[in-house]
Amino acid sequence: MASLKELKLRIASVKSTQKITKAKQMVAAAKLRKAQAAAEAARPYAQRLEGVVASLASKVGKSDSAPRLLAGTGRDDTHLLLVANGDKGLSGAFNANIVKAAIAHARALIAQGKTVKFYLVGRKGRAVISRSFPGMIVGQFDTAAVRQPGFTEARAIAQDVSDRYFAGEFDVAHLFFSTFRSALAQIPTEQQLIPAAIPADAPAGTGAAVEYEPDEEAILADLLPRNIAIQIFKALLENQASEQGASMTAMDNATRNAGDLINRLTIEYNRSRQAAITTELVEIISGAEAL
Amino acid sequence: MALHFELVTPERLVLSQDVYMVTVPGTEGDFGVLQGHAPFMSTIRDGALHVYDSNGAAPREIHVVGGFAEVGENGLTVLAERVIED
Numbered sequence: 564m565a566s567l568k569e570l571k572l573r574i575a576s577v578k579s580t581q582k583i584t585k586a587k588q589m590v591a592a593a594k595l596r597k598a599q600a601a602a603e604a605a606r607p608y609a610q611r612l613e614g615v616v617a618s619l620a621s622k623v624g625k626s627d628s629a630p631r632l633l634a635g636t637g638r639d640d641t642h643l644l645l646v647a648n649g650d651k652g653l654s655g656a657f658n659a660n661i662v663k664a665a666i667a668h669a670r671a672l673i674a675q676g677k678t679v680k681f682y683l684v685g686r687k688g689r690a691v692i693s694r695s696f697p698g699m700i701v702g703q704f705d706t707a708a709v710r711q712p713g714f715t716e717a718r719a720i721a722q723d724v725s726d727r728y729f730a731g732e733f734d735v736a737h738l739f740f741s742t743f744r745s746a747l748a749q750i751p752t753e754q755q756l757i758p759a760a761i762p763a764d765a766p767a768g769t770g771a772a773v774e775y776e777p778d779e780e781a782i783l784a785d786l787l788p789r790n791i792a793i794q795i796f797k798a799l800l801e802n803q804a805s806e807q808g809a810s811m812t813a814m815d816n817a818t819r820n821a822g823d824l825i826n827r828l829t830i831e832y833n834r835s836r837q838a839a840i841t842t843e844l845v846e847i848i849s850g851a852e853a854l
Numbered sequence: 855m856a857l858h859f860e861l862v863t864p865e866r867l868v869l870s871q872d873v874y875m876v877t878v879p880g881t882e883g884d885f886g887v888l889q890g891h892a893p894f895m896s897t898i899r900d901g902a903l904h905v906y907d908s909n910g911a912a913p914r915e916i917h918v919v920g921g922f923a924e925v926g927e928n929g930l931t932v933l934a935e936r937v938i939e940d
Contacts, residue, residue, distance in 0.1 A: 604866040714864045776882050776896035785897045796864055
């Protein structure tokens with residue numbers, strides 16, 4: 564059994580850990596509210612743009628003159644997996660879940676004989692992916708320098724990715740991020756980024772004759788790159804909210820576990836103190852009886 | 855009769871109100887949108903939107919960068935990457 568002094572030190576150390584996890588939990592709760600508001604504020608733009616792109620895309624269709632971002636390269640050999648992660652740990656399984664989804668997808672693609680490349684956003688997950696798929700990371704974007712990745716970063720990522728697309732580095736791009744459902748549930752999500760996925764239930768237009776200026780294809784060519792940036796931006800915002808949510812939950816658990824551990828250690832501490840006192844008393848009494 | 859006008863950036867919904875008229879700097883020339891305009895889509899060059907709250911009122915200027923305009927049944931929606939309000 565550990566000595567009294569050891570137990571005391573142990574309790575003190577667990578207590579200070581608990582203070583840290585408690586503080587981190589409160590910080591995450593405050594940040595979560597902000598991140599959630601940001602994610603909600605970004606929704607109108609994404610929705611409207613998606614609606615416009617979908618209705619234009621269903622009109623232009625897969626004709627030969629359709630922009631390459633919509634029609635694809637005509638091949639399906641090289642896949643780019645764009646994995647968006649956080650920069651910091653202490654957020655439970657948030658980063659691990661995204662990476663796990665991406666790796667599972669990559670293995671499935673490799674099993675089909677496709678070439679897989681990774682493009683990483685954020686610092687986390689790099690180690691795991693480079694260990695599982697050495698040499699397959701073709702690029703990464705560091706978001707650690709900015710406090711809150713915004714639209715500027717999303718546009719820079721989109722620019723980089725579409726440059727690589729037009730340079731013929733890949734044929735299909737998938738985006739991996741975590742959709743924020745609630746503080747308790749974040750769902751790792753896969754989304755096809757390039758060529759633009761047209762939802763099957765796309766509104767086929769209201770029937771009204773819409774006039775286009777300059778014309779459908781020119782508008783589409785202008786909107787598609789923007790749509791990619793917006794999808795990435797949305798993913799970044801969802802990720803931020805998810806990260807804070809996961810962090811809050813994980814830290815709440817950690818705080819509670821630390822509390823349990825302190826209780827157990829305190830009981831043990833009191834018991835061994837009592838045992839020491841009892842032993843001393845027994846010694847004194849039996850000493851007196853012997854006289 | 856009023857035109858419903860919405861101005862949206864990736865970060866937030868900047869403006870959503872009923873106005874009299876908006877002139878928009880389209881890529882192929884400026885155009886004004888009044889209530890009841892025919893369905894219309896256009897890309898926008900970087901420049902100023904003029905928002906007239908009522909007939910004859912002095913316009914408000916809102917500068918937009920990287921924009922797109924859509925006129926539908928529910929009014930005019932301008933999607934802009936950046937908005938500089940003054």
